[in-house]
Amino acid sequence: MKAHWIVGTVLVAGLGATANAQTSGGEVLAVFTKNQTNPFFQTFRLGAESAAKQLNAKVTHYIPTKPDSIPEQMSQIEDVIVKKPNAIIYIPVDYKAMVPGIQKMNAAKIPVINATDRSESGEFVSFVGASDYALALESSRILFKAMGGKGNVVALEGVKGTLTNTDRMRGFTDAVKQNPNIKVVASQPGNYQRLLALQVMENLMQSNPQIDGVFAANDAMASGVIEALEGAKRKALVVGINGTKEGVDAVVSGKMLATADYGGFMQGCLSTMIAVRHLRKQPVPKEVIFPPVVIDKSNAAKYSAPVETMACPAWADMPKG
Amino acid sequence: MTDHSAPSSNVQQVSGWSALPNSVRVTLLRLIALALIVLTLSLTSEAFLTSNNVLNVLRQTALLFLLASGLTIVILTAGLDLSVGANIGLSACLAATIIKSTGSISLALLAGMGSGFLIGLINGGLIAFLRIPPFIATYGMLWILHGVTYWFMGGETIHGFPADFRAIGSGYLWGIPIPVFLMLAFLLVGMIFLQRTRWGQDIYSVGANREAARLSGIPVNSRLVLAYVMSGLMAGLASLIFLARLNSAEGDIGEAMTLPAIAAVLIGGTSLFGGVGTITGTLIGALILTLVLNGMNLLSINASWQPLVTGVIVIAAVYFDNLSNKGDK
Numbered sequence: 001m002k003a004h005w006i007v008g009t010v011l012v013a014g015l016g017a018t019a020n021a022q023t024s025g026g027e028v029l030a031v032f033t034k035n036q037t038n039p040f041f042q043t044f045r046l047g048a049e050s051a052a053k054q055l056n057a058k059v060t061h062y063i064p065t066k067p068d069s070i071p072e073q074m075s076q077i078e079d080v081i082v083k084k085p086n087a088i089i090y091i092p093v094d095y096k097a098m099v100p101g102i103q104k105m106n107a108a109k110i111p112v113i114n115a116t117d118r119s120e121s122g123e124f125v126s127f128v129g130a131s132d133y134a135l136a137l138e139s140s141r142i143l144f145k146a147m148g149g150k151g152n153v154v155a156l157e158g159v160k161g162t163l164t165n166t167d168r169m170r171g172f173t174d175a176v177k178q179n180p181n182i183k184v185v186a187s188q189p190g191n192y193q194r195l196l197a198l199q200v201m202e203n204l205m206q207s208n209p210q211i212d213g214v215f216a217a218n219d220a221m222a223s224g225v226i227e228a229l230e231g232a233k234r235k236a237l238v239v240g241i242n243g244t245k246e247g248v249d250a251v252v253s254g255k256m257l258a259t260a261d262y263g264g265f266m267q268g269c270l271s272t273m274i275a276v277r278h279l280r281k282q283p284v285p286k287e288v289i290f291p292p293v294v295i296d297k298s299n300a301a302k303y304s305a306p307v308e309t310m311a312c313p314a315w316a317d318m319p320k321g
Numbered sequence: 322m323t324d325h326s327a328p329s330s331n332v333q334q335v336s337g338w339s340a341l342p343n344s345v346r347v348t349l350l351r352l353i354a355l356a357l358i359v360l361t362l363s364l365t366s367e368a369f370l371t372s373n374n375v376l377n378v379l380r381q382t383a384l385l386f387l388l389a390s391g392l393t394i395v396i397l398t399a400g401l402d403l404s405v406g407a408n409i410g411l412s413a414c415l416a417a418t419i420i421k422s423t424g425s426i427s428l429a430l431l432a433g434m435g436s437g438f439l440i441g442l443i444n445g446g447l448i449a450f451l452r453i454p455p456f457i458a459t460y461g462m463l464w465i466l467h468g469v470t471y472w473f474m475g476g477e478t479i480h481g482f483p484a485d486f487r488a489i490g491s492g493y494l495w496g497i498p499i500p501v502f503l504m505l506a507f508l509l510v511g512m513i514f515l516q517r518t519r520w521g522q523d524i525y526s527v528g529a530n531r532e533a534a535r536l537s538g539i540p541v542n543s544r545l546v547l548a549y550v551m552s553g554l555m556a557g558l559a560s561l562i563f564l565a566r567l568n569s570a571e572g573d574i575g576e577a578m579t580l581p582a583i584a585a586v587l588i589g590g591t592s593l594f595g596g597v598g599t600i601t602g603t604l605i606g607a608l609i610l611t612l613v614l615n616g617m618n619l620l621s622i623n624a625s626w627q628p629l630v631t632g633v634i635v636i637a638a639v640y641f642d643n644l645s646n647k648g649d650k
Contacts, residue, residue, distance in 0.1 A: 037573045042476030065468065067573065157624050188617075189624040193577055194567050199381050203618035206377060207368040220571070223480070227568050231491045246478045246569065 025056040027279050029272060030085040032076065034093045035067030039244045040264040041091070044116070047268020048089060051312045055276045060085065068093045077101040080110075087111045087125075087275040095163055096120050111278055115271040116262075117163065125278050128271045130290040132164050132241075135260040136171025136217070138292040139239040141178075142258050143213050146237050150181035151212030154204055154236075156190040156197050156225060158217040165192075168217045168241060185211065190221040197224030205232050213237045219247035219259055226255050243295050243303060251300045258296040261303065266290060269312035270319075277315070288319055344599055347590040351605040354638040358612050366619040376498055378608070378615050383500035384562050386607040388578055389585040390511050391555025393603045394548045396586050397515075398528040399595025400455040402549060404444060405556040405582060407466035409575025412436040412560035414470055417479040417570035426486045433564070434557040440466065441553015445546030463579075470572045480569030490565025500562055504604075507555075511600035524548060528595025585610055588638055609638055 031048050033041040045061055052059045062080060064072035073093045080088065081104055088110055092098035095117050102122030105112050114124040143153070155172055158165035169187075176182055185208050190197035197216065201224065205211065214229075214236050216222035222240030229236055240247050243261030250256035267290065274284045295303050341349075362369040388405055395402045416433035420426065440462065447458040492499045515521035523544045526534040535541050559578070564570055589606030591598025613634050617627050 036471040036476050037571065039476050039478060065464070065471075160624050160628075186618070186621045187624065188621065189627060191577075194569065194571070194574070195384075195563070196577065198567060199614060200618050202377050202381065203374075203615050206371065206374040206615075207366060207619045207621070220478075223569060224567065227491070227566065244478065246480050249480070 027055075027057040027086040027276055029057055029059045029087050029089055029275050030062060030080045030083075031059050031089045031268075031272075032062045032073065033091050034064070034073075036063050036065075037067050039246075040242055040262055043264035044091070044268040046310070047265035047270075047312060048272045049268075050265075050310065051269045051272035051276075054312060055273065057272070057276050059089075059272065064093065070094055070097045073098060074101050077104055081105065081108045084108070085110065086279050087113065089113045089115055089271045089275055090119075090124075091116045092119050111275070113271045113275050113278075115267055126271075126274045126284055127287045128267055128274065128290075129288075130262050130267065130292065132167035133171040133174075134289075135241050135262065135292045136168040136215075137175050138171075138294050139241055139258055139260040140172045140175030140215055142294055142296065143215060143237055143239045144175060144179045144182050146257055147182070147213045149179055152183050152185045152208065152210050153213045153215060154185060154201070154208070154211050155187040156200065156214065156216040156221045157187060158190070158192045158221075160189055165217060172215050172217075182213075190216070190224070192218050192221060194220045194224040197221035198228045199224075201225045201228035202232070205229075205234060211236045214239070216240045218242050219244040219250075222247065222256055222259070223250065226250060230255075243293070245304070248295055248300055248303045251295055251297060252304055254297070258294050261293040261295050263290045263293065265310055266312075266318075273312070273315055273318065290319060344590075344597070344602075348599060348602055348605070351588070351590055351602055351609075351638075355605050355609055355612075358609060358616070358634070358638075362612065362616045362619070366616070368619055369616070374615070374619075376496075376501070378611055379501045379504070380498040381615070382604075382607050382611040383498070383504035384559055384566070385578070385581060385585055385611060386504050386604055387500075387507055387555055387562065388559040389582040389589075389603045389607050390507055390600055391552035392582050393511070393586045393589070393591055393598060393600055394515070394524060395455070395552045396528075396583075396591050396593060397524050397595060397598055398545055398548045399531070399593075400448065400528075400545070400548060401459060401583070401593075402444065402552045403456065403459040403579060404440065404462040404466060405552060405559075406575040406577070406579035407463045407470070408437055408440045408553060408556035409560040409563060409578060410572055411440070411466045411470045411473075412557045413564050413570045413574050414474055414479070414572065416561060417482070417564055418473075420482055420486060420564075421479055424483070426483065429486065429564075430561060433561040434554060437553045437555070437557020437560065438550060439553070440556070441550040442546065444553065445549030448549065449542040449545040467572070474570075474572045476572070478569055478571045482564065482568055487565045487568060490562045490567075500566075503558075503562070508600060508604055515600060520544065520547065525596055528597075530596070581610055584635065588635065610635070 033044055048059050062076040070093055088105055090112050099121050102119055106123045111125050114127045116129050118127055157169055186204050188200050190200050214225050216225055219240035219242045222238050225238055237257045239257050240259040243259050247259035277284050368374055392402055412433045415436050416429040419432045420429035444459055444462055447453045448455050523539045526539055527541050527544050585606035586603050588609055589602030613631050
């Protein structure tokens with residue numbers, strides 16, 4: 001599985017030129033994701049592949065070798081326009097900076113489905129995503145409920161200034177407002193990084209003798225926080241976001257209270273289905289926002305199955321907006 | 322042979338401060354900067370000067386110091402190693418895979434160190450024998466290592482290691498974190514290597530003036546390879562502590578460490594132009610950087626201000642030295 005997407009890319013690249021005219025099978029879809037490091041995008045790509053397989057379409061992946069690189073994704077867009085796939089499934093590495101790239105795709109008259117991070121402008125067939133705000137609001141609520149509505153909370157923020165982090169922190173803050181007996185003793189940046197989150201948590205435990213709950217803006221940071229707590233032999237309830245395999249495992253083993261699932265696999269499935277349906281002149285929704293799925297002890301087993309074995313649900317069972 | 326930085330200052334016979342060798346003076350000045358940070362934090366945060374927090378800071382410093390100590394040797398040769406973070410990434414992922422599949426801690430240690438060593442050896446070969454500038458060779462290596470790691474991991478995370486292995490990073494001995502012992506051991510080894518061995522002295526000579534070193538019979542190429550091998554090995558060791566501390570491995574695990582490690586070396590008074598610097602200085606540099614994060618967290622400084630505060634303190638710590646050095650130049 002490890003080299004899966006590379007093989008996919010090589011295999012499919014050769015077909016791009018020939019598959020243009022077909023309308024009921026063999027469509028070539030270019031899938032843009034942000035990096036090879038974040039498991040979310042890995043599950044997204046697997047979702048896209050699963051849907052493509054069901055629908056008899058082909059996907060080619062475009063992933064910047066330097067994670068989230070704006071110039072690299074820009075030049076990949078230029079390459080793709082030359083290759084002329086039937087449709088593009090597009091996650092911008094930056095929701096503002098990539099707008100000129102989207103304009104190029106629009107000018108080349110290739111239908112584009114915007115996924116995960118909503119682009120600031122450009123013409124799209126549909127948008128498929130989840131709301132970071134809702135994910136954070138929901139996981140914070142679950143945390144505060146488990147704390148009995150009172151106690152000291154620490155927040156580990158992501159990268160300041162990114163859309164994702166702004167939305168997630170807004171969700172957290174709104175949940176705090178609804179719980180007057182929850183006290184935020186510290187809110188510090190962990191930049192979505194494991195090591196930094198570990199160190200920040202170690203530091204915060206020095207100045208805060210009592211920490212009852214931790215909200216981490218992603219699972220990698222939550223994992224760092226859990227290591228810090230274990231190292232200090234202290235206990236606190238921890239929630240994360242992303243529903244990564246690691247996060248789900250931590251929920252199953254009881255180290256983590258919950259993680260909110262972004263539905264990477266489902267987003268990959270649905271974006272691909274919409275692209276193919278659009279090409280086959282079938283109706284598609286303009287926008288689908290997946291509702292937040294909170295994974296806790298009650299449903300974790302369902303999510304701990306390896307993503308490679310998952311298959312996309314049928315179109316009829318998909319949320320339509 | 323304690324003064325590697327300014328041979329000419331040996332000639333002046335001035336009493337007191339100026340009579341001290343330059344490297345000692347720089348170290349003392351860095352210590353004052355460090356002391357000022359410590360003083361400020363102990364006045365502003367009650368939690369700062371507790372034994373718990375002191376051990377906490379030392380444990381956090383250990384990882385940065387170990388990585389930066391290898392880099393110090395490279396920078397002393399007027400070189401640079403930009404691949405240390407990527408080296409950590411690949412070495413950690415290899416060691417993690419091996420510990421997961423074989424369960425053997427010694428094999429994992431061997432894999433992490435071995436991978437670090439090999440990467441250092443290739444860097445050294447590229448720089449010493451193929452004459453590729455250190456920046457380019459190690460920058461290229463960074464990309465190659467990323468490529469290999471991403472392919473190898475396929476976006477996955479490996480987590481959950483045996484407790485015996487994790488002790489390297491999160492365990493204690495006599496109430497003191499194990500990484501702190503490693504830090505002290507390598508500080509001592511580094512000091513002895515640089516000050517008391519022929520090889521260490523050669524490193525300074527190669528960095529100060531490569532041509533002169535060559536003419537005086539120093540095997541310049543093999544010393545360069547030695548420096549990069551040491552940097553690679555220390556990255557390999559750091560990767561193991563990373564794994565043991567974090568209990569998980571992913572492709573970009575070490576990336577955020579490269580610049581702080583280089584900064585720790587430079588803040589510690591080692592010159593990017595080679596030939597000048599000490600391992601003790603690097604420890605002080607690593608301590609300053611770690612204290613900045615610790616202090617900001619303890620004082621709960623707003624996330625929006627943290628990058629700014631970090632930048633100002635780093636520049637101020639070094640400017641402070643220059644200021645006290647003024648009469649000198």
